[in-house]
Amino acid sequence: MEYKDYYKVLGVDSKATEDEIKRRYRKLALDHHPDRNPGDKAAEEKFKEINEAYQVLSDAEKRKRYDQLGKSYSSWQQRGGTPGGFNWEDWFVQNPRGGNVRVEVGDFGDLFGDTGIGDFSDFFRSIFGGMAASRQPGSASTRSARQPQAFQQEVPISFLEAYQGTTRRIEIDGHQKEVIIPPGARTGTKVRVSEAISTAANRPKSDLYLVIQVADDPKFKRKKNNLYTDVEVDLYTAVLGGEIKVPTLSGNVVLSIPSGSQPGQTFRLSGRGMPQLKNPKKSGDLYVKVNIRIPRNLSSKEKELFSELNQLKE
Incomplete structure (x- = not known):
């Protein structure tokens, strides 16, 4: 055509x-x-x-x-719309297991025939835009003869998945393989899938690198393995002291607020941050900044009490 x-x-x-x-x-x-x-x-x-x-x-x-x-x-x-029987739309589809992504890798040898790795790389890049081939050292002829290229593709995961760790399922030549994304992954973390892509007949299979992209979270900010969040504390608790519930990625925890806490004061919850990528048994810390909520629409009685307090300080 x-x-x-x-x-x-x-x-x-x-x-x-x-x-x-x-x-x-x-x-x-x-x-x-x-x-x-x-x-x-x-x-x-x-x-x-x-x-x-x-x-x-x-x-x-x-x-x-x-x-x-x-x-x-x-x-x-x-x-x-599906060259060589490969369904591009299936590259990323929803997985029933809690939103996991299923990566479908078809028979790229059938798709591209003997066009060669270079042609495959160009076509792959045109499909996915940001996808790039990591070229091995040496000349093109030496590289194709000795070492296959490696390909990479971005994989989005949620902030919670980055904290807990997650999996992605890959289907290669009719066989499914589960790829583990470890706890503590951050944007840019690469997970290697060895010999995942057949580029052509009689050529070594290429590795696929899943490049992790972690979504932002509305409650938490991340700096290395530490997390930061804000909580609101009512005026009475800030003045008199008390306990509040603080959300963490593993559930709510109780934080003791000392009397006389100030707006913007920060408290550290040890070990409540992101797990370390290479040692997930250890985690960063969670820093909680207090925002004092000033009451509105005070009742007559409350205004009277505040006036008395104001007189006492004089």
Whole structure:
């Protein structure tokens, strides 16, 4: 199937908005509609081409794939959107086990034939954007003969998964393998899956590195293995002292607030931070900053009592 520049077909820029594409399509479709051009084969073909372009560019997912694949889009489309029987949409899908991600790795040898590692790398990068091949030292011919390339792909995990540790399931040649992401992982942590990708027949399999991306958490900030959070304390507890519940990643704990605590005062909960990546039995600390909540809409009695307190300090 010949490659068609759908942007050129519609006469729009590659960064055109959805509305711009729609307006341009309506105008061209009206100009080349067969009812307006009876017996005009050229207009009929143009009308079909315009509709074909609009069907792709008006669909956000199809347009994204078209932009990613470029001239490879036609062959990808000709194979039903799943070249070589590999379903790209299955690369990351939801797993029933608590939101785990299932990584599907198909038979890349069948997909790319004997195109070679370099071609596979370019195509893979076009699919995933940020995916890059880690090239081995030496010339291309020496590298392909002795050592396969390594590929990497970002894998998002939640903040809680980074604390607890989690798994990702990978299917290779019909066999499932569970990859362990250890507690304490941070953004940039790499987990190696050895010999995961077949790039071509009679070539060594390549390693896949899962590059962890940890999502932010609305309650906690992380600095190395220490965590930081804010809690609200009512005025009476801050003045008189008392106990409050503080959320941690392993559940609530009780924190004793001494009398006379000040706004912004910070308390340390030892061992309540992130586990150390290489020694998960040890953890960082959790630092809790106190924000004093000043009461509003005081009753007459409360105002009277505060006035008495104010007089006492004088």
